[in-house]
Amino acid sequence: MPGNGREGNTVHPSGRRLISVVAVSAALLGGTATTSLAQEQPSPVPGQAAAAAGVPLPAAPVENVIVGYKSSASEASSNDAAAGDAKAKGKKAGKNVGFERRLGTGAALVDLGGTLTPAEAADVMAQFRTDPDVAYVEPDTRAYPLATPNDTDYAKQWDLFEPTAGMNVPAAWNTTTGAGVTVAVIDTGYVAHSDLAANVVAGYDFISSSSSARDGNGRDNNPADQGDWTAAGECGIGSKASDSSWHGTHVAGTIAAATNNSKGVAGIAYGSKIQPVRVLGKCGGATSDIVDAITWSSGGSVSGVPANATPAKVINMSLGGPGACSATYQNAINAAVGRGTTVVVAAGNSNSDAAGFSPASCNNVINVAASNRAGDRSYYSNFGTVIDVAAPGGETRRATDTPGTVTTPENAILSTLNTGTTTPGAENYKPYQGTSMAAPHVAGLAALMKSANSALTPAQIESAIKANARPLAGTCTGGCGAGLADAAKTVAAVTSGPVTPAFENTTDVAIPDNGGAVSSSINVTGRTGNAPAALKVNVDIKHSYRGDLVIDLVGPGGATKRLQASSGDSAANVITTYTVDASAWTANGTWQLRVQDVAAADTGYIDSWSLGF
Numbered sequence: 255m256p257g258n259g260r261e262g263n264t265v266h267p268s269g270r271r272l273i274s275v276v277a278v279s280a281a282l283l284g285g286t287a288t289t290s291l292a293q294e295q296p297s298p299v300p301g302q303a304a305a306a307a308g309v310p311l312p313a314a315p316v317e318n319v320i321v322g323y324k325s326s327a328s329e330a331s332s333n334d335a336a337a338g339d340a341k342a343k344g345k346k347a348g349k350n351v352g353f354e355r356r357l358g359t360g361a362a363l364v365d366l367g368g369t370l371t372p373a374e375a376a377d378v379m380a381q382f383r384t385d386p387d388v389a390y391v392e393p394d395t396r397a398y399p400l401a402t403p404n405d406t407d408y409a410k411q412w413d414l415f416e417p418t419a420g421m422n423v424p425a426a427w428n429t430t431t432g433a434g435v436t437v438a439v440i441d442t443g444y445v446a447h448s449d450l451a452a453n454v455v456a457g458y459d460f461i462s463s464s465s466s467a468r469d470g471n472g473r474d475n476n477p478a479d480q481g482d483w484t485a486a487g488e489c490g491i492g493s494k495a496s497d498s499s500w501h502g503t504h505v506a507g508t509i510a511a512a513t514n515n516s517k518g519v520a521g522i523a524y525g526s527k528i529q530p531v532r533v534l535g536k537c538g539g540a541t542s543d544i545v546d547a548i549t550w551s552s553g554g555s556v557s558g559v560p561a562n563a564t565p566a567k568v569i570n571m572s573l574g575g576p577g578a579c580s581a582t583y584q585n586a587i588n589a590a591v592g593r594g595t596t597v598v599v600a601a602g603n604s605n606s607d608a609a610g611f612s613p614a615s616c617n618n619v620i621n622v623a624a625s626n627r628a629g630d631r632s633y634y635s636n637f638g639t640v641i642d643v644a645a646p647g648g649e650t651r652r653a654t655d656t657p658g659t660v661t662t663p664e665n666a667i668l669s670t671l672n673t674g675t676t677t678p679g680a681e682n683y684k685p686y687q688g689t690s691m692a693a694p695h696v697a698g699l700a701a702l703m704k705s706a707n708s709a710l711t712p713a714q715i716e717s718a719i720k721a722n723a724r725p726l727a728g729t730c731t732g733g734c735g736a737g738l739a740d741a742a743k744t745v746a747a748v749t750s751g752p753v754t755p756a757f758e759n760t761t762d763v764a765i766p767d768n769g770g771a772v773s774s775s776i777n778v779t780g781r782t783g784n785a786p787a788a789l790k791v792n793v794d795i796k797h798s799y800r801g802d803l804v805i806d807l808v809g810p811g812g813a814t815k816r817l818q819a820s821s822g823d824s825a826a827n828v829i830t831t832y833t834v835d836a837s838a839w840t841a842n843g844t845w846q847l848r849v850q851d852v853a854a855a856d857t858g859y860i861d862s863w864s865l866g867f
Contacts, residue, residue: 314490316375317368318354318394319382320542320582322361324824325799327387329362336362343381351378355462358549358556359585363394363542389824390581396538397573397612399442399482399501399690411519412627413646413667413695418727419629421646421695423522425742429749430706432523437509437701438551438566439694440544441502441573443479443532447670447681449518450503450528453510455564457530460547466535473559477532479503483676489537497675502530504686505572507670508694509701518683519668522698522741525705529566534573544573545586548597552590565595567704570697571613572600572690578609579616581823588829591618596704596712598622598697600689601636607732608636615640617830620700620716623734624648624692627665629727635689637732639788639833642716643723644734647692648685667691699741707748713792713831714748717866722747757845758864765797767857771850773808774860781841781867785809789836790866791817795828795849797858804850807834810843820852827858831866841867 321340323330329339337353340362344351350367357363366378375393382391414423436455444454457477461467468480481498506528511521531547533539550556553565569590587597601623602611608623609615614636624635624647631637632649648666651659666685673679700715710718720736722744763774791807801823807815817832847863 314395315369315371316393317366317370318540318542319364319366319375319379319391320357320361320394321364321382321391322359322389322581322585324387324389324822326824329387330360330824339385340364343385344378346381347378349374349378356557357542357582358546358554359582359589361582361585389822392580392582394540394542395575395577395580396540397534397544397575398538399499399534399573410664411668412665413648414520414522416627419625419627419646419738421522421699421739421741422743423698423741426699426702426745429745430702431513431525432510432698432701432705433525434708435523435526435568435701435704436529436564436566437523437526437568437570437697438529438531438547439502439506439509440531440533440547440551440569440571441505442482442499442534443477443502444506444528444530445479445500445503445672445674445678445681447503447507447672449511449515449670449681449683450506452512453521453524453526453528454506455527455529457532458547458550458559458562459532460543460550460559461532461535461539462543463535463540466537466539467532468536475560477530479532479678480535481674481676481678482535484536498672498677500672500674500678501534501572501690502532504669504671504684505570505690505694506530508667508691509570509698511670519670522695523701523705526698526701527564529564538575539573541580541582544571545582548586548590552593552595554589554593565593567595568697568700569595569597570694571597572688572693574600574602574611574614576604576610577612579612583613584616584618585825587613587616587618588827591712592827592829594712596620596700596715598693598700600693601641603634603688603690604636605634606636607638607640609638609640611636617832618712620696620719621735622689622693622696623730624687624689625726625730625734625738626728627662629738631726631728631730631732631734632687632689634687635692637730637734639733641733641735643696643719643736643739644726644730645692645695645739647689648687650685650687696739699739699744702741702745703748706745710748713864718744718748720866757867758862759847760862763849763860765795765803765849765851765858765860767851768802768854769851771804771848772860773846773848774863776845776847776863776865778810778842778845778865778867783841785836785839785841786867787835787837789834791832791834791847792864792866793817793828793830793832793847794861794863795858796826796861797828797851797856798826799824799853799856800826800828802851802853802856803828803858804852806848807832807836808846808848809836809839810841810845811839813839814848
């Protein structure tokens with residue numbers, strides 16, 4: 255998948271290359287940040303002026319920035335040092351800047367002292383960017399729900415069982431229903447629903463802004479959805495009024511609504527448990543809150559938040575915004591996957607290349623596009639080489655219809671909801687469409703798999719889902735990954751025998767400190783023709799300073815693709831999946847992962863790597 259939009263590199267006196275990162279402002283994937291959640295047609299992402307250093311400026315007002323310090327800097331571990339540094343840099347920029355808190359990734363959240371214009375925020379970020387102890391700085395952007403709701407009720411769940419475009423779920427229930435697995439739904443929270451209540455475990459409210467949370471305080475242990483309704487102009491000039499979506503409850507119902515209880519709908523992994531983790535409130539949610547939610551949900555530690563008593567083995571994020579994956583998102587996702595948690599994300603609803611959206615473009619996630627009842631890519635769904643798989647997302651109108659028109663409500667995804675337009679009302683069921691609805695289908699499948707075979711790793715879960723997907727019955731212009739996820743086939747595959755990547759090397763290879771390159775080899779046999787244009791290279795390298803590493807993939811004929819150049823990234827380990835266009839290389843033969851440490855003082859080894867054809 256794409257990188258993190260790193261530009262404006264500078265060189266530290268020690269010879270290390272420092273990387274500055276600025277993520278573009280998040281906007282609603284079914285429109286801009288200033289539009290209603292119900293608006294289906296995307297608007298252009300606001301124009302972005304280029305900063306002097308070549309890094310794009312944020313496109314929306316900024317209240318906070320996220321600063322990642324090198325591990326050697328005192329600010330990386332001392333809140334007092336980080337606070338002093340923030341104050342000093344703010345003074346240079348003429349702003350009242352202060353340290354807010356430490357994120358679960360170790361980065362510092364810095365309060366800009368109010369809402370600044372993009373240019374003003376860029377001035378503050380420039381002060382951090384020139385500091386050799388800073389690895390990256392980026393604005394604390396916002397993400398938004400990825401669904402397009404409608405108000406029509408329909409009782410059939412074609413998405414589970416129809417042979418044309420359903421996900422073939424009922425046959426998987428003969429083997430597993432997801433028992434023993436917790437799925438974190440990082441979303442708007444949970445509004446009480448009797449068809450979900452028995453399957454809900456304790457979650458957390460990570461919204462740090464009391465006004466956005468609408469609960470009168472900041473973070474707390476109550477993830478109840480207070481409603482994400484907005485008045486006209488409340489989320490920016492020109493933003494329209496919108497009702498509460500109860501988005502997280504709809505997503506949760508798709509995954510684990512109670513089943514065989516003579517009411518409502520069936521959940522895909524109805525034996526699993528839902529952990530509601532609230533990050534989206536009025537006007538969306540902040541990156542800083544979302545990454546802390548990722549950390550906590552997967553069993554990581556977040557300052558000021560009690561430990562998670564029931565860490566999730568699967569995370570669903572039906573949210574996002576425009577812009578390439580930021581270092582902040584990627585660090586949190588990498589750490590979650592390292593703890594054994596599978597991360598599923600929605601591709602986005604802008605009918606665009608998903609590589610331009612985050613967290614859809616992050617590595618180490620299962621990126622899900624939406625398909626419709628005919629088996630085509632839903633007209634609104636994002637697409638591209640970063641898509642891993644498609645799942646039913648529904649389609650309630652044609653692309654040529656007027657926005658807001660509901661032509662075929664029965665072709666959307668029915669799930670648990672609430673009648674309240676602002677605050678909670680009575681429980682009900684309604685069909686929604688969106689990649690927000692597609693992602694929980696795959697999160698539910700991941701829970702079924704983990705329940706059936708507890709030894710599965712996130713990489714094995716992703717590999718098996720893609721290997722057992724079936725071709726879409728219709729068409730997918732732009733690319734829908736491996737095709738339509740098939741629950742029964744995938745569950746059968748992971749329970750019939752050992753599940754390992756087809757081509758893998760797990761022998762440790764030591765990487766000499768500031769020494770020559772070393773290689774680990776994989777011999778590929780039984781393939782025909784050339785390798786794919788989207789070859790997945792899964793890498794697990796343990797190293798105390800990954801910015802020291804240069805990583806190359808060497809094909810059977812000796813041709814080389816650079817996977818990673820050396821940089822100032824001070825974080826540990828390279829645990830990720832690279833997507834490589836290897837279509838010009840013969841598939842069969844000896845492939846090599848070549849790694850060189852080009853700077854002194856840190857050590858590591860190649861733990862394992864695999865090729866996913």
